[in-house]
Amino acid sequence: MAKPKVALYWCASCGGCDEAVVDLAENILDVVAAVDIILWPIAMDFKYKDIEAMEDGSIAVSFINGAIRTGEQKHIAELLRRKSGLVVAFGSCSSLGGIPALANLTSRRKIFDRSYHNSPTVVNPENIEPKMKASVDGHVLKLPEFFKTVYKLNDVIDVDYYLPGCPPTPELIANAVTAILEGKLPPKGAILSPDKSLCTSCDRNETKPEDVTISKIKRVIDIEVDPEKCFLAQGIICMGPATRDGCGQSCINGNMPCTGCFGPTDSCRDQGAKMIATLGAILEGDDENAVDKVIEGIVDPAGTFYRYAMSASLLGGARKEVENE
Amino acid sequence: MTKKISIDPITRLEGHGKIEIFLDDSGNVKNAYLQVPELRGFEQFCIDRPVEELPRITPRICGVCPMAHHMASTKTVDAVYHVKPTPTAVKLRNLVYDAYIMEDHLLHFFFLGGPDFVVTPSAPPEERNILGVISKVGLETGKKVIETRKKIREIVIHLSGRIIHPVSGLPGGVSKGLIEEKRIEFLKYAEDALAFAKETLQIFNDIVLKNDKYLDLIVGDIYKHKTYYMGLVDEKNKVNFYDGKIRVVDPNGKELVKFEAKDYLEHIAEHVEPWSYMKFPFLKAIGWNGFIDGKDSGVYRVAPLARLNASDGMATAIAQAEYEKMYDALGGKPAHNTLAFHWARLIEVMYAAEHMFELLKDKGITSDDIRNIPTEVPDEGIGVVEAARGTLFHHYKTDENGIITAVNLIVATVGNAAAMSMSIAKAAQYLIKDGEVNDGLLNMVEMAFRAYDPCLACATHSLPGQMPLEVNIHNSKNEVVKTIRR
Numbered sequence: 001m002a003k004p005k006v007a008l009y010w011c012a013s014c015g016g017c018d019e020a021v022v023d024l025a026e027n028i029l030d031v032v033a034a035v036d037i038i039l040w041p042i043a044m045d046f047k048y049k050d051i052e053a054m055e056d057g058s059i060a061v062s063f064i065n066g067a068i069r070t071g072e073q074k075h076i077a078e079l080l081r082r083k084s085g086l087v088v089a090f091g092s093c094s095s096l097g098g099i100p101a102l103a104n105l106t107s108r109r110k111i112f113d114r115s116y117h118n119s120p121t122v123v124n125p126e127n128i129e130p131k132m133k134a135s136v137d138g139h140v141l142k143l144p145e146f147f148k149t150v151y152k153l154n155d156v157i158d159v160d161y162y163l164p165g166c167p168p169t170p171e172l173i174a175n176a177v178t179a180i181l182e183g184k185l186p187p188k189g190a191i192l193s194p195d196k197s198l199c200t201s202c203d204r205n206e207t208k209p210e211d212v213t214i215s216k217i218k219r220v221i222d223i224e225v226d227p228e229k230c231f232l233a234q235g236i237i238c239m240g241p242a243t244r245d246g247c248g249q250s251c252i253n254g255n256m257p258c259t260g261c262f263g264p265t266d267s268c269r270d271q272g273a274k275m276i277a278t279l280g281a282i283l284e285g286d287d288e289n290a291v292d293k294v295i296e297g298i299v300d301p302a303g304t305f306y307r308y309a310m311s312a313s314l315l316g317g318a319r320k321e322v323e324n325e
Numbered sequence: 326m327t328k329k330i331s332i333d334p335i336t337r338l339e340g341h342g343k344i345e346i347f348l349d350d351s352g353n354v355k356n357a358y359l360q361v362p363e364l365r366g367f368e369q370f371c372i373d374r375p376v377e378e379l380p381r382i383t384p385r386i387c388g389v390c391p392m393a394h395h396m397a398s399t400k401t402v403d404a405v406y407h408v409k410p411t412p413t414a415v416k417l418r419n420l421v422y423d424a425y426i427m428e429d430h431l432l433h434f435f436f437l438g439g440p441d442f443v444v445t446p447s448a449p450p451e452e453r454n455i456l457g458v459i460s461k462v463g464l465e466t467g468k469k470v471i472e473t474r475k476k477i478r479e480i481v482i483h484l485s486g487r488i489i490h491p492v493s494g495l496p497g498g499v500s501k502g503l504i505e506e507k508r509i510e511f512l513k514y515a516e517d518a519l520a521f522a523k524e525t526l527q528i529f530n531d532i533v534l535k536n537d538k539y540l541d542l543i544v545g546d547i548y549k550h551k552t553y554y555m556g557l558v559d560e561k562n563k564v565n566f567y568d569g570k571i572r573v574v575d576p577n578g579k580e581l582v583k584f585e586a587k588d589y590l591e592h593i594a595e596h597v598e599p600w601s602y603m604k605f606p607f608l609k610a611i612g613w614n615g616f617i618d619g620k621d622s623g624v625y626r627v628a629p630l631a632r633l634n635a636s637d638g639m640a641t642a643i644a645q646a647e648y649e650k651m652y653d654a655l656g657g658k659p660a661h662n663t664l665a666f667h668w669a670r671l672i673e674v675m676y677a678a679e680h681m682f683e684l685l686k687d688k689g690i691t692s693d694d695i696r697n698i699p700t701e702v703p704d705e706g707i708g709v710v711e712a713a714r715g716t717l718f719h720h721y722k723t724d725e726n727g728i729i730t731a732v733n734l735i736v737a738t739v740g741n742a743a744a745m746s747m748s749i750a751k752a753a754q755y756l757i758k759d760g761e762v763n764d765g766l767l768n769m770v771e772m773a774f775r776a777y778d779p780c781l782a783c784a785t786h787s788l789p790g791q792m793p794l795e796v797n798i799h800n801s802k803n804e805v806v807k808t809i810r811r
Contacts, residue, residue: 012365016388016489023489069365099385102370111366115604116597119368119733120720122604123594123613130364134599139347141358141600167388167489221377221406221496221699221727254486254493255500259381299728303374307382 004060004181007039007051007080008090011073012100012150013066017091020167024174031174034181035060039080051083059083061180063163065090067100067311068151072144081157088176088192089153092166095191096263096271097311099166101150104310105302108148152311162191164244166261166308172246193246195266198258201245204230215284217297220256231257232282237304242268242275261308272305272313344770346753352760357750359742359774364602368732376405376703376727380494383719386736391490392425392481393712393737394719396567399494401719404587404706405727406496406699413692414498419567420684421484421491422710424477426566427518427677429713430629430670434525435470441772442533442667462528473521476514477681483507498696505691512685515678522678526647526671533668534654544655547755548663548773550618550747551576553608553625555740556632557711558583563640564632564676566711572635573608576620578659581610586709589718593735605743606735616747624747627715627740628777629669634659639672641679647672663748666776703727712737714777741777748773 010018018040024031038059039051051059062084068074081087092098103111116122116129134141153159163176176192179185186192199205208230218235225231231238231252239260240252251258264271279298285291298304306313349355367386371379380398384391396418403410410418433439435458444457459467478488484501485491493500503511533539542548553576557569572583573592584592595604596613607613607623614622625631639645651668652658684690707720715737722731752773756762 014385014388014391016385016391019388019489099382100365102374102382103366105373106366106369111364111369114369115364115366115602119595120590121593121595121606121733121735122597124597128597128599130597130602131599136358136598136600137347137356139345139356139358141345141360143360143600143602146364146602166385219375219377219727220500224696224698225500227501250482250487251492252486253482254484254491256381256486256492259378299375299726300373300378303378 003034003036005038005058006035007059007062007084008037009039009062009064009076009080011064011066011077011094011153012069013091013093013098017065017093017167020091020170021173023170031177035177051079054083056082057085059085061086061088063088063090064153065094065167067093067097068147068153068156069100069103070144070146074147074151074156077153077157086160086180087153087157088161088163089159090163091168092164092261092263092308094153095162095164095312096309097150097152098261098308101152101310102303102307103150108146112146150311155311160188161185162189164191164193164262165247168193169246169248171248191244191263191266193244193262196245197265198240198243198245198247198249198262202230202240202249202252204228204252207233209233212282213284214279214282214294217294219297219299225255227255237275237279237298239271239275239305239307241278242271242305259307260305263309263312270312270314271309272301275305276301344749346750346757348757348760352757354750354754354757357746357753358600359746359749360601360603368734371721371732372729374729376402376721376723376729377496379719379721379729379732381490381492383734384490386734388489390425390429390713390737392422392485393710393714393717395485395491395494396422397708397710397712397717397719399496399708400568400710401706401708401721402494402496404708405703405721405723406706407701407703408497408697408699410498411694411697413502413690413694414696415567416684416687416690417484417499417503417695418494420503420681420690421481421493422567423677423681423684424480426713427522427674427681428474428477428481430674430677431470431474431525433713434529434667434671434674435467437775439667441775442539443528461532466524466528469521469524473518477518480511480514483511495696496699500695502693502695503691505688508685508688508691512682515682515685519678519682522671522675523643526675529668529671540654543662543664543668547752547769548748548776549661550626550663550744550751551620551661552618552622552744553581553611554631554634554659555625555627555716556635557709557716558636559640561640562637564636564638564673564711565640566673566677568710571709571716573625574635574659576618576659576661578634578657581608586718587707589707589709589720589735593718595735603739603742606740607743616743616750618744618747624743625740626744627737628666628713629673630660630662630666631715632711633669633672639676641676641683643679644672644676647675663773663776714738715740738777745774745777748777 062080089095130143132143132145172193212232214235216235226234236257238257240258243258243260244262244265246262268274283291283294285294345358347356380395383394383398386394440458443461481488485493553573555573557565558572559565559569570583570585573581575581592609593606594609595606597604608625611623639648702725703723705722709718717737718735720733723729749770752770756769
């Protein structure tokens with residue numbers, strides 16, 4: 001029997017998801033033995049034309065990481081969708097927008113201005129900007145369109161499964177691959193990581209008081225962080241309550257709070273709203289003014305509550321409408 | 326008739342990239358362009374974030390070398406808050422940084438760029454990968470590569486929380502200390518790493534240096550560019566990855582300038598082209614004169630060979646001996662041979678291993694004095710480190726609450742952007758004559774930029790399979806007249 005064909009592709013991403021696949025280490029050889037990887041630009045032959053020539057649906061599964069920022073990325077995502085039985089959104093950027101989607105808090109114009117005009121190192125007297133089509137010495141050179149908005153994968157194509165994390169852990173990747181190979185798949189749309197909050201498996205849960213109350217929100221710069229005590233109980237914002245489990249609490253092990261890269265659990269759609277609700281219940285203050293004062297300690301609400309989920313947030317949605325005008 | 330050759334995609338450079346080669350009427354190479362069709366806009370969207378979060382946001386620029394951004398960012402935040410890290414924190418930062426440099430360099434040598442040499446440049450593609458390397462150096466050594474990388478990455482995971490996107494850097498120090506029990510465990514790892522670094526250099530010596538064909542390739546003209554070189558040096562002008570001054574030497578090896586990170590704006594500028602989202606840094610003192618080498622071109626190079634060229638030596642004994650040996654063999658300093666980046670990379674592996682071992686022998690590294698809490702008002706800071714792929718600059722401005730108002734970044738691989746384009750063009754010029762495209766072009770061109778280790782670029786070698794290169798030759802009507810694929 002022919003081995004199932006698998007594609008791995010990256011869009012607006014850092015390569016960390018691909019590196020996480022490399023981190024399967026010895027296991028990667030088992031994966032290679034079980035499947036036929038037909039596309040993996042970071043590691044193997046691109047064969048772009050070969051993919052176009054393939055019959056629709058002939059790729060068993062495509063793992064696509066990264067957000068959608070350019071026309072080229074959208075085009076290849078659509079191509080892979082057509083050719084694939086299953087598409088898995090791989091990692092935070094693909095699932096939720098990820099760090100690149102923080103750009104939805106600004107605009108394409110501002111990004112170009114900052115990169116090519118206002119940067120203190122740029123010397124650009126002729127005000128040159130990268131162009132989709134540039135003519136240089138009579139040669140035509142093309143670049144893909146840079147979209148106004150950063151999209152998550154399911155904004156541009158239908159997605160079957162989601163593998164969360166920035167990046168997903170090698171364990172979760174191995175589990176997902178095994179489930180696909182054995183045909184033991186959950187219902188379509190499932191997020192392939194335990195559906196419970198990080199707090200439920202956090203070692204510091206024991207030191208989390210029954211009723212956490214926060215009278216002052218602190219920044220990690222201002223205090224010595226206790227290496228054993230619950231971050232929220234220390235007054236530091238930890239996204240654990242609003243974040244899906246599955247990372248092995250790696251940031252907590254580094255004595256730093258969770259920043260939410262695994263996204264929300266099934267029961268809530270908007271990670272930031274969930275965190276705000278959690279905080280609302282534990283902020284201490286006798287009246288509105290007192291609570292307002294505590295909230296002032298949250299210096300970057302959008303970047304804190306939606307660091308990885310901007311494209312999936314209500315905020316991100318508003319942004320898209322603005323850009324489409 | 327103008328012909329166009331596209332290599333799309335080439336292996337990767339912090340994301341995506343492609344090469345376009347244009348031929349003139351007689352079929353010789355007129356121009357070559359290395360295009361980066363991607364931009365994410367970190368410099369803009371980091372605005373309004375709390376500055377202490379940037380060490381956890383900027384690593385997402387590159388998931389292949391996140392530690393480099395994490396560390397450059399952490400040092401920048403130190404500067405923004407005018408706070409010095411404690412001596413223990415400096416040791417711990419150096420330890421994880423050495424570990425990162427070593428595992429990253431080993432990945433490149435054994436999995437990515439090295440197979441060209443270890444297996445032979447002309448071997449069939451299906452042998453030029455890690456499996457081919459293993460069959461050449463033996464399964465035992467192959468296992469040791471995986472084992473050594475795994476152990477030194479464990480050091481990083483323990484201290485920094487994660488290997489891909491570490492979290493431990495804070496202004497004035499680090500979030501987590503090292504306990505004695507772990508120090509003893511890691512000292513053993515470092516000892517093994519040191520032994521393996523020696524073994525790796527021995528492999529390079531036996532397989533590459535004892536083979537005249539390889540040596541000819543290294544010293545030959547096809548992979549040579551006389552440029553300026555940049556790297557961080559300590560007070561004795563020895564190579565340093567974590568801290569020091571930035572030294573630039575001219576194509577004759579003479580010091581052009583040595584400056585502190587905070588003065589980078591006086592010395593480095595960036596050029597913009599309409600055909601790439603990537604910018605092209607150059608030396609301000611010389612100016613941008615196009616994609617050319619030589620003393621009158623502001624193009625400079627960064628990364629292993631550039632660092633060694635810009636220094637007066639290595640700070641540890643074995644690495645210093647290897648440094649001298651390399652320059653003896655290459656006919657003195659500076660060495661302009663692009664392929665010697667591979668050699669320099671292994672000398673840096675040696676230094677990283679020796680330095681890691683030194684750091685872990687010191688019981689002082691377990692002190693719990695790991696942070697100075699900032700007390701001053703934040704405003705502006707510049708931080709620099711040597712990433713595996715070259716000198717990396719972060720520059721932030723904040724308001725009085727430490728909220729970012731401006732960010733400027735000069736990313737390591739970008740430092741070689743112009744030089745990589747030039748190296749590719751030169752290799753192509755040697756191989757494409759009178760419109761005849763030599764089938765050997767693909768690997769020769771690949772070797773030209775693989776030496777710079779533009780991230781996972783050539784991870785193509787990590788797995789069996791075909792190479793990712795395709796060359797299309799277009800006539801003036803943009804019709805494909807020939808396709809070469811490997």
